[in-house]
Amino acid sequence: MAKYKELAEKVLENVGGSGNVDQAWHCITRLRFNLHDKEQVKIEDIKKLDGVLGAQFSGDQFQVIVGNKVSDVYAELEPMVGSDGSGSGGEKKGQRQGIVSATMDFISGVFTPILPALAGAGLLKGFLALFVTLGWLNNEGDTWAILNAIGDSVFYFLPFFLAVSAARKVRTNEYLALVLAGTMMYPTFIDAANGLTDVTSFSIYGLNFISIPVLNYSSSVIPIILAVLLLKYVYNFVKKFMPSAISLMFSPMITFLIVVPITLWIIGPLGTNIGAGLSQVFVWLFDVAGPVAGLLLGGFMPLIIMTGMHYAFAPIAIQNINTIGNDSFLQPMMFISNLAQAGAAFGVAVRSKNKALKQLAVSSGISATIGITEPAMYGVNMKVKKPFIYAMISSGILGAFAGWYGFKAFALGGLVGVFAIPVFADPSGAVGPIVVALILFVLSLVLPFILTMIFGFEDVPEEGKAAEAPKATEEKKTQATSGTQTQTVVQSPLKGELVPLKDVSDPTFAQEIMGKGMAIEPSENHIVAPVSGTVMVLPDSKHAIGIKGDNGEEILIHIGIDTVSLKGEHFNALVKVDDRIEVGQKLIEFDREAIKAAGIQTVTMIIVTNTPDYLDVLSINDSGPVFEGEQLLTLVR
Structure with missing residues (x-):
């Protein structure tokens, strides 16, 4: 569209x-x-x-x-x-990139492309478990066998999926990566690992010290990712020395002869042990200190999701599902946290008086119930602050209960929300886990909703009612309070004629890219401080000045269009960076006539560069004369 x-x-x-x-x-x-x-x-x-x-x-x-x-x-x-x-x-x-940053970025880049496949297959397995629990499906029938094969296929052949996404992430040939996955999954090795043959290890190239262990790499995660990393560097190295006429054939072959044995001998077992070790750490953590682990992970899950760190847990969750049959930390905590964000948003929808915010809270709350929390977190709960905290408190409390009970997911569900409830159904047919999932579903919605309704939040006033700019203020008054709103007054820094910002010839200012504000065609040769505060920016050209006001406002005064080209000529700064200034204090002197004679416009822009921090930036008038020290703008929080 x-x-x-x-x-x-x-x-x-x-x-x-x-x-x-x-x-x-x-x-x-x-x-x-x-x-x-x-x-x-x-x-x-x-x-x-x-x-x-x-x-x-x-x-x-x-x-x-x-x-x-x-x-x-x-x-x-x-x-x-x-x-x-x-x-x-x-x-x-x-x-x-730091090691942690690079690792997070890499894991995110590898797993994100295959999420649809993982989510679809995992959810299907969840529904199968639910239908078996409800007695709607026989787990020994043909229908179950076929549908289970669909759900299992992605996880069983996971090395193939990861080979492609990892190769794309590190920029190497994905078809060569598939050869690595195919070798690791070849029946010779799978059969030996499953005890179908008498082979207990392999050797290669007649080197007796190389003993390749028998391992089953189906559903594995870390081995193929490490193998693709090795492939990238070996393949690039081989191509560098291979004559171009024969590179197409011999570079891949030589790469295979190097990378595959190293993968089967060292990288595969190493990756398997790393995955098993990480899996055991989290299983042990929830077994020994389940309530504490649940409290911390559940409570801080919104912050983990905001930074994208939840992708770092994905390989461990997959490893747990494939080895021990369940995930006790990632999906259970995301389930509770996502629904808590939804409950808080619904609380905002009921309590807020702002019609636009109500509508946004309802729609984003529904999205969070499904498992997409960003609209609720960024658009509603964080915007009014307290509901976001209520959601974190609620998910921490319920996460502690889930950790104590041993709440688990038995499949991978993709979007962890209402439609992921089936992944918490025990494939054995036990009813308890799905009942607990339904109870936590309700409580995760209700608890933050109640907290939001009882303790409230600072509502966002409706546009037009939010802050009508006062028509008269005392000369030195820079801040006023009305109800729950805070209004900061910005005075005119010079005398002249008002010019709407949209009429300025510089599109950067006209399109409000720098922020909202007003322009003035000066009739005097100096500017004064529009607010009290500190000088943040004063370039050598002295054609502009940035001020940090005492109330947090950030004001840019830009004298003329393209006056930076004058390199300070015709300007005289009376202050310097970090100076404390008071409203009305003279800041810069300039020669209007000399600037005009140089063919440069003198229209001066007064911009609120931190406009997003305010509900609105209101101008007192759009045209007509304005005097130095007269109220120019009202900033509304």
Whole structure:
């Protein structure tokens, strides 16, 4: 659709264009980017885009939170950055990822593309378990066997899926990666591991010290990922020295002869042991200190999801399901946390007097009930603050109960919400787990809803009623309070004629990219402080000044259009960076006539650069004369 294409174009433009994109992909609610130069990102402009719920860096990965239409937006974005999700830019400029950041980014990039397959197959297995529990399906019949094969196929052949996504992530040939997965899953090794043959180990190349253990790599996660990493470097090294005429045939063959034995001998067993070790740590943690582990993980799960760290837990959850048959930490805690965000949003919908916020809270609450929490978290609960805390408290309490009881998921459910309830059904047919899942479903919605209704929050006033700018203020008065709103007054820094910002010839100001405000055509040769505060920015050209006000307002006064080209000529600064200034204090002197004689406009912009921090920025008048010290803008929180 046109609106998704427009949003994709604007996001891409504000991350620095396709040339700045190293990789792009998406998860359930977010566009995710690896960028060559993150300094090019205009994060505040992206946050203002219609359709964007938020934007943030998680480590060195840039995330744009779009919500449940993210796949539509990505479908328009993908052709713009290339079919492999990458632009044409060069190497990253002086950026090095830390180990934790790089690991998180890598895991997210590997697992996100295969989530639809994992979610669909896992949910199908969950429904099968539920139907068996309810007596609707016989787990020995043909129908169950076929449907179970569908659900099992993704997990049994998981190394193939991971081989492709890992190869795409590290930029190596995905078909060569599939050969690694195919070798690891070859019946010779699978049969030996299952005891169908008498083979207990293998040797290769006549080297007796190489003893390849017999392991079953079906459903494994870490071995194939490590193998693909090795493949990338070996293949690139071999190609570097291979004559181009024979590289197509011999580079892959030599790579296989090196990588496959190392994988079967060292990397495979190492990855298997790492996965088993991590699995045992979490199982032990919930067995020994279940309530404490549940309290912490459940309570802080929204913050974990916000940073994308939940992807780091995905391999462990999959490992647990494949080895011990259940996941006791990731999906149970996400289930409780997601529903708590929904319950808090529904509380906001009932209690708020703002009609627009009510509608947003209802729709985002429904999305969170399904398992998509970003609209509720960013658009509602965090916006009014306290409901977000109520949701965290509720999920912590219920997480502690879940940890004490031993609440488990028996399959992977994808979107962890109401439709994921079947994954908590015990395949053995025991009724208890599904009953507990239904109880936690209700409590996770109700508890934060009640807390929100009882303790309340600071409501967002409706537009138009929020803050009517006062028509008269005392000369030195800079802040007023009305009900739950705070109004900060910005005085005019100079005398002249008002000019609406949209009429300024510089599109950066006219389109309010820097923020909302007003412009003035000066009739005097100096500017004064519009608020009391501190000088934040004062370039050598002295044509502009940035002020941090005592009430948190950030004001930019930009004298003229393109006056930076004068390199300070015709300007005289009377203050310096970090100086304390008082409202009405003279800041900069300039020569209007000399500036005009140089062919440069003198219209002066007064911009609130932290506009997103306010409900609105209101101007007293749109035209006519204005005097130094007269009220110019009202900032409403």
